[in-house]
Amino acid sequence: MGLLIQLLAARLGVATGSHLAELCREEYPSSTKIVLWIMTEVAIIGADIQEVIGSAIAFKILSRGYIHLWAGVLMTGIYGFLFLFLENFGVRKLEALFAVLILIMGLSFAGVFGEAQPSSNAIISGLVIPRVPANAIDKAVGIVGCVIMPHNIFLHSALVQSRAIDTSNKVHVRDALRYYSIESTIAIVISFLINVFIMSVFAKSFYGKPGAQHIGLANAGEYLQHAYGGSNFPIKYIWAAGLLAAGQSSTMTSTYTGQFVMAGFLNLRIRKWIRVMVTRSVAIVPTIIVALAFDSSDNELDQLNEWLNVLQSIQLPFALIPLLTFVDNERIMGSFRIGGLLKAAAGLIALLVVVINFYLLAVFLLHSAIRSILILLLVGILICLYAAFIVYLVALPFMNSRSWAALSSSFHKYGLMPCLSFSFECCRGDPCPSFAAGIGVRFKTAAQIRKPLTLETYL
Known part of the structure; x- marks a missing residue:
């Protein structure tokens, strides 16, 4: 290697x-x-x-x-x-x-x-x-x-x-x-x-x-x-x-x-x-x-x-x-x-x-022995950002290509925009808090994109 x-x-x-x-x-x-x-x-x-x-x-x-x-x-x-x-x-x-x-x-x-x-x-x-x-x-x-x-x-x-x-x-x-x-x-x-x-x-x-x-x-x-x-x-x-x-x-x-x-x-x-x-x-x-x-x-x-x-x-x-x-x-x-x-x-x-x-x-x-929900939430956000940046680096060459330009134009024609979507949740459990995270691709309309407090990176 x-x-x-x-x-x-x-x-x-x-x-x-x-x-x-x-x-x-x-x-x-x-x-x-x-x-x-x-x-x-x-x-x-x-x-x-x-x-x-x-x-x-x-x-x-x-x-x-x-x-x-x-x-x-x-x-x-x-x-x-x-x-x-x-x-x-x-x-x-x-x-x-x-x-x-x-x-x-x-x-x-x-x-x-x-x-x-x-x-x-x-x-x-x-x-x-x-x-x-x-x-x-x-x-x-x-x-x-x-x-x-x-x-x-x-x-x-x-x-x-x-x-x-x-x-x-x-x-x-x-x-x-x-x-x-x-x-x-x-x-x-x-x-x-x-x-x-x-x-x-x-x-x-x-x-x-x-x-x-x-x-x-x-x-x-x-x-x-x-x-x-x-x-x-x-x-x-x-x-x-x-x-x-x-x-x-x-x-x-x-x-x-x-x-x-x-x-x-x-x-x-x-x-x-x-x-x-x-x-x-x-x-x-x-x-x-x-x-x-x-x-x-x-x-x-x-x-x-x-x-x-x-x-x-x-x-x-x-x-x-x-x-x-x-x-x-x-x-x-x-x-x-x-x-x-x-x-x-x-x-x-x-x-x-x-x-x-x-x-x-x-x-x-x-x-992890971490019991703080706030710390787990912060760790979850950092992991999602880490994943998002890696996906972005991998996708960037394709995003700059002609194929992506044609595909993106088709999406925009119908008022849609592809984006990376992250979700995570923390809950208090016994003996320690639980944590879950997810990453996926969603299609949103322009009105939905304007909504605040979204953890999404648009392609």
Whole structure:
């Protein structure tokens, strides 16, 4: 899934010479692109909180607790800011730094994997036939969000433009797409192996054992040291080195993406260092607040981290749907528009993501301990708005087509207007309130449309 989305993002950037944020600004109405920009910024801030906190925890471990979480956040932000200035000396210098960080991360986690020696048969079995317990749905959804992160879709469509490519020459474009496909495949394979290293080590060491529920990012090194390091092998610090490299490279990535997103959506024409400062500040301030709030509460920090992964999955359609819309548009892509098979596969991924998200929201509402009718009503409204915007993004290409113009003209001829209609109800129950919501298409007359207090979005 991640590889296909990454390849489509690269295809968009190479074939058009514009990245996803720029195309959103050019193709969508003003209100739509503002909402997309806000959703993307929320996703970037959520990802940045995770990444910076991870680096801060690594600093805390490596300093034996002398560097507090909030101080580690500041250090990560400063180092990320300084590292990004390497771009002034050429993109290749920045890419080399990323390669070094990924190498450190890979070797560190591979070392931990080699020391733990999990069962290869169990790993293969889990990869071929994955099993997800009912109480781990939020974690499964979180994995989707942390593997296919929304801001990375924007980033990959922009990074391909660091090479000079003649977009008018189809041979050059095809060659570039082939090389980017190889590069992306290698990157995804490395990422996959690193994730396998981490998950298999913790599954073998702690799954089903007493106290496993208390293991999180902050104390994982201590548990690994106790299980495999003893008094001689510094596995805790190897883990921390990998965590620091992962956090620092991801922080730089999200900051880099923030520049493209802000400049692309808002068409900003300001100096690069000012743009870096603005995008870095937007993300670092919430992270410092989180660090101060959760400095002494590791379990709550881990729960926040899990829900931030879920946030990435919930925000994913707002990057995925525009991407699929543009790569399927012949006016934008020309001869590089995706074919039927690729469109079906990408559409299936988008549908799967949306279904998973709504399933998670349904599970959350059914098992929620919230007893306030007002809060449930607010949640219901937000879910309906979320659904409406997704339907709107999917329907917009058709609404702009000639077929829709002819169909809409037929409706208006008889004084009717199609609209999305939402309904929801809350009632007090025992032991907790119940909630129901619905979405559908209705046809209303002009007189009915003028009635106030309707929760409907007209097409």
